[in-house]
Amino acid sequence: MRSVIIGIGNPNFKDDGVGLKIVEYFEGVVDTVTLLNIGFNLIDSLLGYDKAVIVDGVKTGKEPGSIIEFNAEFWGDVYASGTHNFSIFEIIRIGYSVFPEEMPKEIKIIGVEVEDVETLSRQCSPSVEDAIPKAVSKIKEYLGIN
Structure with a gap:
């Protein structure tokens, strides 16, 4: 089974x-x-894989450092407002529409609630930094990696 983490x-x-x-x-x-x-x-990054995990910072109003998991039950009904503002969910939906046989059978999106995305710095906020090992563990579990 071919897997990719994006x-x-x-x-x-x-x-x-x-x-x-x-x-x-x-x-x-x-x-x-x-x-x-x-x-x-x-x-393009998803084509040819059986399983995919997409990880990104998200802003949902939860406590910074919270881990939010999105799967097919969630993103299947989310739509973007227009062609110049595609959401990640709409892009995946287009992928399945155009390349149904080449897209992964399973995609999980792992979001880490962010605190600050405006300050120029290569260092994450402490709460977000603390969430990284938790996100790594969730991905390992999902993909069956030791």
């Missing part, structure tokens, strides 16, 4: 780099991809 974020804006930091733990263990932003390049 980290999304900008390492120069404090907590926005959390997805990229999480992916570093898996380099050399499983295929990894880092994306500074998302568009149709996300579909």
Whole structure:
């Protein structure tokens, strides 16, 4: 079973780099991809894999450092407002529509609640930094990695 972990974020804006930091733990263990932003390049990164995990910083109003998991039950009904503002969920839906046989059978999105994505810094906030090992453990469990 081919698996990929995709980290999304900008390492120069404090907590926005959390997805990229999480992916570093898996380099050399499983295929990894880092994306500074998302568009149709996300579909390209998913094609040909059986299982995928996408990790990113999120802002949902929860406590910073909280881990939020999204799966098919959630993102199947989420729609973006227009073609210039595609959400990650809409991009995945387009991927399944255009490449149904090449997209992963399973995709899980792991979000880490961010605190600060505006300060120029390569260091995450303490609460977000503390969440990284928890996110890594969840991904390992999901992918069956020891």
